[in-house]
Amino acid sequence: MRVTGLDLDHGAVTAVHTDHGTIGCEQLVVAAGPWVRDLWAMLDLPERIDVTGRDGVVHRDRPMWTYLPLQEGTLGFDPHTFRTTDGAMPPVVHVDSDQPLHDEDGRLVTDAMWGVYYKPDFAFGGVQGGAAPLPVPRPVADVAIDPYGPASPEFTVGADFVRMWTAALAHCHERFVGAARHYRDVPSGGIGAFTPDSFPVFDTFHGGSAYVIADSNHGFKMLGVGELVAGELLGERSAQLEPFRFARCHTGELHPVSNSPFPWS
Numbered sequence: 001m002r003v004t005g006l007d008l009d010h011g012a013v014t015a016v017h018t019d020h021g022t023i024g025c026e027q028l029v030v031a032a033g034p035w036v037r038d039l040w041a042m043l044d045l046p047e048r049i050d051v052t053g054r055d056g057v058v059h060r061d062r063p064m065w066t067y068l069p070l071q072e073g074t075l076g077f078d079p080h081t082f083r084t085t086d087g088a089m090p091p092v093v094h095v096d097s098d099q100p101l102h103d104e105d106g107r108l109v110t111d112a113m114w115g116v117y118y119k120p121d122f123a124f125g126g127v128q129g130g131a132a133p134l135p136v137p138r139p140v141a142d143v144a145i146d147p148y149g150p151a152s153p154e155f156t157v158g159a160d161f162v163r164m165w166t167a168a169l170a171h172c173h174e175r176f177v178g179a180a181r182h183y184r185d186v187p188s189g190g191i192g193a194f195t196p197d198s199f200p201v202f203d204t205f206h207g208g209s210a211y212v213i214a215d216s217n218h219g220f221k222m223l224g225v226g227e228l229v230a231g232e233l234l235g236e237r238s239a240q241l242e243p244f245r246f247a248r249c250h251t252g253e254l255h256p257v258s259n260s261p262f263p264w265s
């Protein structure tokens with residue numbers, strides 16, 4: 001069932017329009033992942049905002065949402081061989097580096113800061129991971145979210161990602177030197193909707209009638225959020241969710257920006 005619109009009455013959400021009819025409601029919870037842009041607009045919330053930095057400087061008229069295509073792929077490399085010395089599953093390895101990166105032919109890929117992550121993955125049947133996401137060179141309103149993920153002809157990874165990611169794997173582990181030819185050439189990737197400081201927004205709007213869960217692509221790190229949000233919907237106030245209120249964009253209590261090329265670290 002697709003939500004197509006909302007009724008706002010005297011500042012409160014009173015009904016949800018769907019392609020299967022209209023449903024009256026007292027409390028709406030929005031958890032729409034990268035589609036949050038559209039639900040945000042239905043809530044009549046601003047598409048552009050003034051953002052106060054941690055240094056107090058106000059950045060006028062910034063986009064509320066920024067789309068970044070995630071760059072991910074798989075190397076066809078037996079995942080069983082990529083374990084810790086005692087045979088256990090390793091953690092996801094995340095490497096950020098300022099060292100010049102060269103491809104297998106010795107050509108410079110980049111001498112700017114780069115970053116990759118990777119892990120053995122039995123579902124993908126190889127070593128799966130990614131690199132820092134890219135900007136989308138067009139206004140947020142014009143970004144086509146659907147078809148989503150690997151079905152998108154626009155936001156699946158290309159040759160530049162494959163060259164960079166495989167070069168980075170070889171840079172990090174000798175066993176991956178010369179392994180670029182094992183890259184699985186299948187559509188991979190997908191876009192995420194990021195907030196102004198690339199951290200989640202968990203907050204109520206319209207007098208508490210709408211609760212928005214916008215995880216800014218933080219994924220599994222947010223697994224406990226459902227329970228905390230459920231508590232807030234029942235009237236508790238979660239201290240853990242406080243740093244993620246929308247008001248931080250105006251007060252300047254933004255989350256810190258790291259030197260990493262990744263927006264989520």
Ligand SMILES: Cc1cc2nc3c(=O)[nH]c(=O)nc-3n(C[C@H](O)[C@H](O)[C@H](O)COP(=O)(O)OP(=O)(O)OC[C@H]3O[C@@H](n4cnc5c(N)ncnc54)[C@H](O)[C@@H]3O)c2cc1C
Binds near residue numbers: 004031033189213220
């Ligand atoms: C390529 C890629 C790889 C990723 N890899 C990882 C990873 O390895 N680990 C990790 O932790 N995270 C990963 N993430 C991030 C993770 O997928 C998201 O952070 C997470 O899915 C967000 O969960 P969510 O429930 O908020 O939204 P979603 O999982 O996106 O769910 C939103 C739901 O809302 C529905 N919806 C949207 N609009 C409407 C509407 N109008 N009406 C009705 N329903 C609607 C959608 O159909 C969807 O089912 C990855 C993201 C991408 C793009």
